[in-house]
Amino acid sequence: PMVQPQPVMMPRELVVEGPTAVERISIRFPTVDLAHPDLYPLDLLAYILGHGRESLLYQQLVIKQGLANTVSVHSVTPVGVTGYFDIQLSVDPNQRDAAIQAVYDTLNNLTVKRAAIRRAKQQKLAEDALLSQALPDRLDRLAQSHLATGGPGFYGYYARQFASVTAADLTRVWQAYIHQHMPMTTRLVPWTEAKSRSEEHTSELQSPDHL
Numbered sequence: 667p668m669v670q671p672q673p674v675m676m677p678r679e680l681v682v683e684g685p686t687a688v689e690r691i692s693i694r695f696p697t698v699d700l701a702h703p704d705l706y707p708l709d710l711l712a713y714i715l716g717h718g719r720e721s722l723l724y725q726q727l728v729i730k731q732g733l734a735n736t737v738s739v740h741s742v743t744p745v746g747v748t749g750y751f752d753i754q755l756s757v758d759p760n761q762r763d764a765a766i767q768a769v770y771d772t773l774n775n776l777t778v779k780r781a782a783i784r785r786a787k788q789q790k791l792a793e794d795a796l797l798s799q800a801l802p803d804r805l806d807r808l809a810q811s812h813l814a815t816g817g818p819g820f821y822g823y824y825a826r827q828f829a830s831v832t833a834a835d836l837t838r839v840w841q842a843y844i845h846q847h848m849p850m851t852t853r854l855v856p857w858t859e860a861k862s863r864s865e866e867h868t869s870e871l872q873s874p875d876h877l
Contacts, residue, residue, distance in 0.1 A: 679851045683858065688735060689762050690854040691755040693769065697843045700743045706827040707835040708751060708843065712741035713786045714778055714836070716753065722782075723753070726772045733757065733765040751844055759856060766851075773844070778836055787828050 698704050716723045716739025727734040736756040743749035757765045 678848070679853070681853045681855060683856070684854050686854055686856055688756050689759045689856070691757065691762065691766065692852040693753040693755075693766070694850045694852075695751045695844045695847045696850075697741065697749045697751050697839075698743065699748055700745060704839050704843070705741075705743055705749075706824075707831045707839045708741040708749075709743075710783070710786055710790070710828055710831050711778075711836045711839060712739040712751060713790060714782055715739040715773075717786075717789075722776075722778075723769065723772060727755070727765060727768050731764075731768055733761050733768050750850075762853075773840070776837075776840060778833055780833065783831070783833060783836070787831070790828055791825055 697708055713721075715721055716737050718724065719729075721737070721739070723737045723739060727737050734755050734757045736754075738754045740752045740754070741749065742752055753769060755765055755769070
């Protein structure tokens, strides 16, 4: 049997150092499996919050406050396991705390207008239609549909379910899966100065001039 992830009972944070000049942050909340009806409002909420330059978090953190370089939000639902709601940021290290706080401030005061919901539905339908045109995409989606549900029609069904999603649905899933849950935060941060110097020294020793 497949092992399901344990409920998040307290905040979790993993910090990894790496070769990056900016800090990359992932804030995840466990959500639902592929068969759950809340998949659709969660996917639409992720689209509204963090898909493209007009999305709510991008406008707030990148355009208005200048606290982040990029923002994206994804509702991920793999086959056979519990999915997650993932908020991803790219920030300058000295802006990290302010950017994360701005994410929570924006979400805690979240108001989604009907026009934004209508636009997101139209964009998702347009994307689905576009992906259905190219043969490689059609074959890939057909294979994924069979893997996920045992039949070929999942993605057509998936696209149709967004029509009935309401603002109340978005508020409900936000409160159920995000607002009331502890996040799992992963941060990829720049190497410390000492480690950076060590890596540079090792690289110099391995260069052709030192061989």
